Amino acid sequence: MTEAGLKRRIGPGLMTAYGVGVMVGAGIYVLIGAVAGLAGSYAPLAFLLAGLVAAPSALTYAELSARIPEAAGEAAYVAQAFGTTVLPVAIGLAIVLAGTVSGAAVLRGGVGYLTALVSVTPVWAIVAIGAALTLVAIAGVLESLALAALFTVVEVIGLVLVSGAGLMAEPVAVAVPEAAPGAMAVLAATALAFFAFIGFEDVVNMAEEAREPERTMPLAIIASLLITAVLYALVSFAALRAVPAADLAASERPLALVWERATGQGAGFLAAIAVLAALNGVLAQLVMAARVLFGLGRRARAFAPFTHAHPRFGTPVLASLTCGAALIGAALALPVAQLAEIASMVLLAVFAAVNTSLIALKLHSPQAPFRVPMVVPVVGLVAALAALGLSLAERIAP
Numbered sequence: 262m263t264e265a266g267l268k269r270r271i272g273p274g275l276m277t278a279y280g281v282g283v284m285v286g287a288g289i290y291v292l293i294g295a296v297a298g299l300a301g302s303y304a305p306l307a308f309l310l311a312g313l314v315a316a317p318s319a320l321t322y323a324e325l326s327a328r329i330p331e332a333a334g335e336a337a338y339v340a341q342a343f344g345t346t347v348l349p350v351a352i353g354l355a356i357v358l359a360g361t362v363s364g365a366a367v368l369r370g371g372v373g374y375l376t377a378l379v380s381v382t383p384v385w386a387i388v389a390i391g392a393a394l395t396l397v398a399i400a401g402v403l404e405s406l407a408l409a410a411l412f413t414v415v416e417v418i419g420l421v422l423v424s425g426a427g428l429m430a431e432p433v434a435v436a437v438p439e440a441a442p443g444a445m446a447v448l449a450a451t452a453l454a455f456f457a458f459i460g461f462e463d464v465v466n467m468a469e470e471a472r473e474p475e476r477t478m479p480l481a482i483i484a485s486l487l488i489t490a491v492l493y494a495l496v497s498f499a500a501l502r503a504v505p506a507a508d509l510a511a512s513e514r515p516l517a518l519v520w521e522r523a524t525g526q527g528a529g530f531l532a533a534i535a536v537l538a539a540l541n542g543v544l545a546q547l548v549m550a551a552r553v554l555f556g557l558g559r560r561a562r563a564f565a566p567f568t569h570a571h572p573r574f575g576t577p578v579l580a581s582l583t584c585g586a587a588l589i590g591a592a593l594a595l596p597v598a599q600l601a602e603i604a605s606m607v608l609l610a611v612f613a614a615v616n617t618s619l620i621a622l623k624l625h626s627p628q629a630p631f632r633v634p635m636v637v638p639v640v641g642l643v644a645a646l647a648a649l650g651l652s653l654a655e656r657i658a659p
Contacts (some may be wrong), residue, residue, distance in 0.1 A: 461485060
């Protein structure tokens with residue numbers, strides 16, 4: 262390997278597909294039940310509100326990715342805003358940790374779906390799938406994102422099929438509850454649904470491989486968030502039309518239940534789609550984490566070996582291998598719930614730092630290829646800190 266730059270090969274279409282794939286992942290296939298359990302018939306509203314909560318931070322990332330189109334995006338943003346070295350490296354490592362842990366959670370969950378379809382030892386499945394996806398990530402970013410885009414298409418088709426079945430089914434007769442979900446229940450459901458939108462931040466770390474990043478990056482971030490919000494609202498509305506909220510909340514595979522109730526047919530294909538969704542999520546997180554590690558090599562001497570890109574593949578091989586090994590190890594060591602909790606807490610702290618960085622940059626240098634009003638990062642900062650505070654309070658509550 263020789264030291265070389267990453268290749269700019271990604272257009273807005275593939276970048277948007279990458280963003281949608283990261284956000285959809287495998288979460289919606291189980292999350293809809295939990296959200297419906299809290300918000301009842303207001304679950305579609307909870308998903309739309311969650312999209313609105315995520316929007317300020319997404320718009321912040323859109324401007325920053327156009328201003329500073331670098332791998333290790335968050336570290337670069339903090340560095341330019343505050344001129345320090347330690348804090349950007351810490352932010353970059355936090356993103357690598359969050360991406361690796363998120364990928365591990367999705368890998369472990371996907372293997373759970375896989376073992377329901379075929380007889381396979383979970384440990385060996387985790388190792389084999391993790392190693393195979395690491396090799397795909399090394400083979401090339403265009404190849405990785407093309408495969409991720411294919412997985413995304415399959416995931417979206419599955420969600421559209423379930424939505425269509427729910428919308429065409431005979432509406433269920435829902436008894437009037439003794440007490441309709443109150444505002445606090447809807448807010449709790451919104452907070453839960455918010456985590457289904459986490460993933461737009463991964464897109465910015467692909468900026469060095471984007472063609473015309475000042476145009477491609479904002480377009481991909483905003484488009485992927487809008488597509489995902491509409492898709493989630495449609496799926497939740499169709500699900501509640503076909504299945505009572507209580508039944509959705511009680512099911513471990515709520516969308517499969519919607520298909521079975523609406524069509525009277527088996528839903529084994531949805532388990533297969535959930536496996537593909539998991540593969541997509543793992544690949545997306547692996548590709549992103551490796552790019553952040555690549556970018557950190559420019560900012561700290563200890564990470565300099567990761568700045569090498571393969572002369573033929575144009576990918577950070579050592580960074581990909583390191584992140585792949587860490588992802589597999591985390592998937593083998595920790596349960597899904599604990600992995601997801603770690604990733605969520607880390608990302609909320611990063612969101613707060615990134616919004617603060619844009620506030621500082623706007624004060625010093627208001628001009629940018631793509632701009633949002635100052636109120637956007639301010640609202641994003643407040644939302645991130647509020648969500649982080651609620652998460653910490655829930656964690657330490659007796």
